[in-house]
Amino acid sequence: MSDPEVTPGNGRNETVEQQMDRNWMELIQELRVLQTGVQILAGFLLTLPFQSRFEDLDAFQVGLYLTNVVLAALTTALILLPVSVHRRLFRQRLKSTLVSSADSITKVALGGVALLSVGTSALVFDVTAGRNAGLTAGGLLLAVLLILLVIVPIQLNKRARRG
Incomplete structure (x- = not known):
């Protein structure tokens, strides 16, 4: 006879x-x-305005920089959100809700990290090698991260379900 408290399978x-x-x-x-x-x-981004070359950025580069700073702040908030939720739900016997919500939040945070990585790389390439290099590097990194963070896990899940 199985124990109803034990998760089957x-x-x-x-x-x-x-x-x-x-x-x-x-x-x-x-x-x-x-x-x-x-x-x-975020630390890297926050040091940039204090560099002498920062004044040489064009409007696109400043916009990309500020977008990256906002992405870094929002992604940090997302990463902290499960801890905040845990504090609110602590000792309320809602661990399943906590784990489920933290799982969803973590997936969104992964997307934030990916976008932040793309944006930061695009900015660095743009400043050091030119606009075309920045857009190319950003686009290629976005494609690679989509493959690694979305396609590969989906394929592994499908393979695991078949096996």
Whole structure:
């Protein structure tokens, strides 16, 4: 006879609560990695206005720079959001809601990191090698990140479901 508290078919002998705790900890670890990357990019961006060459940026480059700063701030907020939600839901027996919402938030944050990486790379290439190089680098990086962050996980999911 099976235990109703144990999640069936997941290959682990853990209760639903244990599974939610494990899933939450895994999400927190992923968010820590994301946070470090965003902090590095944001720190880089925040130092740029204090460089002497910053005054030489044209309107497009300034716009791209400011867009990247906003993306960095919003992505940071997204990465912090699950922690805020956790504080609000703490001890309310809503771990499943917390894990589900944090999963969705983390996916959006990954998109923010991808866009921030594309924007920052495009800006650096634009400033150092010209507009065409910046647009090309941004476009290529966007395509690569779409493949790596969207297509590859979808394909792996399909393969896992078939196997």
